[in-house]
Amino acid sequence: xxxxxxxxxxxxxxxxxxxxxxxxxxxxxxxxxxxxxxxxxxxxxxxxxxxxxxxxxxxxxxxxxxxxxxxxxxxxxxxxxxxxxxxxxxxxxxxxxxxxxxxxxxxxxxxxxx
Amino acid sequence: xxxxxxxxxxxxxxxxxxxxxxxxxxxxxxxxxxxxxxxxxxxxxxxxxxxxxxxxxxxxxxxxxxxxxxxxxxxxxxxxxxxxxxxxxxxxxxxxxxxxxxxxxxxxxxxxxx
Numbered sequence: 001x002x003x004x005x006x007x008x009x010x011x012x013x014x015x016x017x018x019x020x021x022x023x024x025x026x027x028x029x030x031x032x033x034x035x036x037x038x039x040x041x042x043x044x045x046x047x048x049x050x051x052x053x054x055x056x057x058x059x060x061x062x063x064x065x066x067x068x069x070x071x072x073x074x075x076x077x078x079x080x081x082x083x084x085x086x087x088x089x090x091x092x093x094x095x096x097x098x099x100x101x102x103x104x105x106x107x108x109x110x111x112x113x114x
Numbered sequence: 115x116x117x118x119x120x121x122x123x124x125x126x127x128x129x130x131x132x133x134x135x136x137x138x139x140x141x142x143x144x145x146x147x148x149x150x151x152x153x154x155x156x157x158x159x160x161x162x163x164x165x166x167x168x169x170x171x172x173x174x175x176x177x178x179x180x181x182x183x184x185x186x187x188x189x190x191x192x193x194x195x196x197x198x199x200x201x202x203x204x205x206x207x208x209x210x211x212x213x214x215x216x217x218x219x220x221x222x223x224x225x226x227x228x
Contacts, residue, residue, distance in 0.1 A: 009154070033216055042204060043157070045216030088156065102217075104149075106156040 004091045006105030014113050019076040021108035023089035030092045032065055032072045038085040079112050116141045120205050120220035126228050127199060135190045135223045137205035144210055146188040150174060151202040163188055192225065200227050
């Protein structure tokens with residue numbers, strides 16, 4: 001079936017280092033969403049990208065949507081301990097209307113060493 | 115404050131027993147969803163509902179049942195037919211079905227078979 005692959009599965013960084021997680025789909029996505037789940041918590045919606053080549057920033061977080069709308073990335077500059085958690089991408093595969101499916105990647109678990 | 119309330123936070127089920135997980139939202143969202151999360155896995159869709167008195171099976175509906183008698187409520191029953199029910203269950207809602215809007219998640223219910 002349709003899948004959204006997310007890599008890496010785990011990432012351990014020293015506080016202050018940068019972090020990037022990548023999502024790839026075999027099919028074109030109508031849009032892609034990113035969520036953050038803190039340890040023991042629930043996913044929280046961060047952002048949605050819709051346009052080909054779109055780039056959005058939230059403070060130290062930069063989100064990109066590929067030109068072909070098949071891949072996306074989340075980059076965190078100068079990680080802090082508050083960035084710890086699992087980051088999920090979720091791609092919408094559909095016709096742009098109400099039919100389709102939102103497919104979650106398996107997530108990248110980020111740990112930050114102070 | 116608007117949000118999604120899931121209860122209970124922790125639930126223990128005996129073999130052969132049915133249990134019901136509660137999900138209530140006061141966001142006035144039309145669409146509601148149930149996801150299952152296992153360690154190292156992404157979110158897998160169990161059931162979803164676009165409007166009252168209507169719901170559809172997701173990717174892993176076997177052994178589960180739902181109802182949507184009120185817009186605010188979308189309870190999930192884990193039946194004895196579900197062979198491996200131990201997991202973290204997440205309820206979510208969105209303004210309309212699927213895409214274009216981020217999901218709001220509840221805080222989840224951790225179900226354990228004893």
